[in-house]
């Protein structure tokens with residue numbers, strides 16, 4: 001453990017120290033293990049149109065300095081009595097040393113890549129899919145890949161991709177290529193594996209989905225519903241630069257936050273501060289992300 005800054009905000013410091021860690025909770029009949037792939041450092045330009053003067057007073061009470069933003073990259077293992085699933089796979093080897101620690105986090109939890117039965121994809125951006133492969137080889141040799149039909153269709157029509165999204169195309173394609181012959185296409189509402197339902201969360205990408213683990217004290221793994229919770233929980237209308245359809249992404253965020261706050265459903269996601277298990281409360285005109293006991 002080290003801290004190279006005495007002024008670093010506490011939430012940000014925690015995000016930067018979690019690469020390779022794992023933290024578990026129970027949901028339904030499963031043990032769910034948050035796996036920290038690492039973090040990325042962002043500046044406010046990732047939220048188009050948001051001024052620093054507006055962001056600073058929103059982030060500060062939530063333990064974050066809007067001039068120094070860090071974002072966790074998480075994936076999840078869902079461990080059953082005789083089955084092991086992953087939700088997303090982190091960055092693999094494609095980015096810098098702060099990322100790509102999924103396998104280390106799995107090892108810390110006693111989980112082996114060859115034991116993974118299925119990888120449930122929220123969407124096919126590089127920070128979710130690139131951990132599936134190493135060169136031309138799948139890291140999870142016995143796993144099927146489960147993807148939504150709309151997500152598959154989106155990456156199958158590259159001519160309609162923006163330049164920004166086109167930068168992700170090779171990684172999406174490689175995810176499909178290294179799992180050809182063992183990819184299952186599903187639609188929201190389907191129980192994709194026992195007790196786990198695919199949930200439509202369109203906007204970030206057209207086929208972006210979450211996975212809800214049903215049963216006692218259910219848990220929604222919501223993918224990229226938020227990227228910067230210290231800002232977007234208070235201001236769900238602040239969209240992320242990588243959202244394919246910002247208007248739909250904002251509508252989805254508002255709808256899901258309202259639902260989980262009303263129903264008291266636990267949530268976690270790929271970019272909430274590791275390990276990210278939390279309940280959502282209404283606060284002011286927005287929401288509060290309240291980590292549950294498993295968090296650190």
Ligand SMILES: [Zn+2]
Nearest residue numbers: 125127224270
């Ligand atoms: Zn992401």
